Structure formats: structure tokens, C-alpha cells
């Protein structure tokens with residue numbers, strides 16, 4: 673699956689040129705020291721369709737970490753390993769409208785069940801329930817699952833992981849609170865290790881687009897001709913992406929762009945375009961889109977990336993609604 677058929681890249685190249693200047697309106701995340709060193713002016717996009725055709729442009733070979741995009745992946749994996757009832761008993765599917773690392777509702781809404789798996793509290797809970805006897809085993813399972821989708825070996829960026837591990841005071845407090853209210857399935861430091869390592873998994877935009885493509889196809893990998901996860905889980909993941917995927921900008925994103933998407937503070941955006949939304953595009957059977965633009969807004973979404981995506985969704989009439 674890594675050898676995609678490339679075409680029409682002049683169009684995507686034009687778009688990247690047009691939207692790169694928007695990066696000036698954002699800044700690289702600085703609360704994770706290793707992310708602050710990234711070049712804020714980078715912008716890359718890959719769009720991959722069911723026939724393996726790809727349109728891409730910008731810094732497409734640049735590696736970046738998944739960060740919050742990994743929350744979709746571990747949610748899917750946890751549902752496969754534990755079954756939906758188990759997962760949904762421990763994490764809800766309601767958007768919060770709060771920042772991604774907010775702690776406030778864990779106390780105000782007894783018994784402290786995290787609102788959804790796309791905010792940190794919910795994602796740490798999900799990571800704690802993954803199968804494996806050690807954090808390393810759990811992380812290996814996440815890597816294996818992703819490697820099957822992207823068709824190549826992936827790894828955790830140790831520098832980014834260490835950088836966040838040492839500064840993760842907010843995530844530590846969320847995890848200790850969750851442990852106290854009975855929502856963690858493993859010791860706090862182990863859940864944090866899994867969560868922060870999954871956030872530090874490195875990909876490029878084509879990898880991201882492949883993940884989006886499989887989610888768009890309800891868990892079916894069109895290049896492997898294989899169902900990798902149940903349709904019902906894929907549908908739930910897409911609903912969560914629409915309602916909670918862009919943090920507390922998810923409402924505006926749904927209203928004005930209308931695509932299931934998940935962002936990360938690295939500047940990554942994963943988009944799953946289902947077939948009915950792709951009809952007016954060069955990808956009528958749906959596609960996955962991967963975007964990387966490390967300059968993010970105050971909410972945590974790539975500024976150039978969101979603007980670029982809005983343009984594409986409008987040009988190709990992709991709004992799912």
C-alpha cells in the first residue's frame with residue numbers, strides 16, 4: 673500500500689502554495705518542548721482513494737507525531753479488544769465544548785466518567801484498557817494495528833515522547849483523578865506511558881491519508897481487500913470525529929466544513945471522506961486525507977490545514993451533510 677499511483681499533483685501543489693501563508697496566524701505547540709522546534713511554515717497534504725490513487729503536495733516526506741489523532745486509533749483498537757459495551761461503560765460519547773485537556777467536568781459530572789475518547793481524559797482511560805501485560809506490549813499492538821493499515825514499519829519518536837513525559841503535569845493530574853474515580857484499568861504511570869507513546873508515533877501525510885481511507889471505508893482496507901475492524905466501530909469513530917474530533921472547534925468544523933476529522937497538536941489532521949461525500953471529487957468512492965501544518969491556533973488545530981481543508985471540501989462539494 674505504500675506505492676500509491678500519483679497524479680494531478682499540480683492542483684494540490686497550487687493549493688499548498690495558496691494556503692501556506694495562513695501558518696502565520698498560528699504557532700507551533702510549545703507546551704511539548706520538542707514540538708516547538710518544528711518549522712511552522714510547513715504544509716503538506718495527501719489524498720488517497722480506494723484505487724490507490726494519490727494526490728499530494730508540500731512536505732510530504734516530513735515525519736510528524738500523531739498526537740491526538742492517535743485517540744481515534746486506540747478507540748477503535750479498544751473496541752475490537754474489549755467490545756463496545758465494555759468501552760462505553762468507561763467512556764461516554766458526548767462532546768464537551770471544553771479544551772482537550774480540561775479536567776473540570778471529571779469532578780462536576782459524577783461519577784467522573786470521561787465525556788468522550790477524543791479528549792485527554794477519555795483517551796487516557798481508553799489507553800489503560802488496551803490489551804497487554806505491559807505498556808510496551810500495548811504500544812506494540814497499536815503499532816502493529818497501524819502498520820497493517822499503512823503497509824510499513826512505524827515507530828515512536830523517543831525525543832517527542834521523553835519531552836512530553838517530562839512535562840505532562842496536566843495529563844498526570846487527569847490520570848490520577850481517573851484512577852481515584854475508578855476509570856483506569858492499569859496503574860497511572862503505565863496508562864500515561866501508553867498514551868504519551870501513542871501520541872509520539874511518527875507518520876507522514878500519506879500514512880495519515882491511509883488511516884483516513886480505511887475509516888472512510890467502514891474498516892475495510894481497499895488495497896488489502898480485508899475488513900480490519902467492524903463497520904459499527906468505524907461508524908462510531910466517524911461520529912466521534914464529527915462531534916469531538918476538532919476539540920472545542922468541532923461544532924464550527926461540522927457546520928462549515930462537514931467532514932469527520934481528527935486533529936493533533938503536532939498540526940496533523942486526519943480526514944475520512946465517505947463515498948457519498950466524494951461524488952463530485954476525483955475520488956467518488958471516498959478517500960482519506962492527511963494534512964500536516966504545525967502552526968496551530970489557540971484551540972490546537974492547524975491553521976493552514978483547516979483553511980486548506982475548507983477550500984477542498986467546498987471545491988469538491990464534500991460536506992457529508
Ligand code: GLN
Pocket residue numbers: 738739740741772773792836843868871935936937938972
Ligand atoms: N500528547 C498531547 C497531549 O496529551 C496530545 C494533545 C493533542 O494533540 N491535542 O497534550
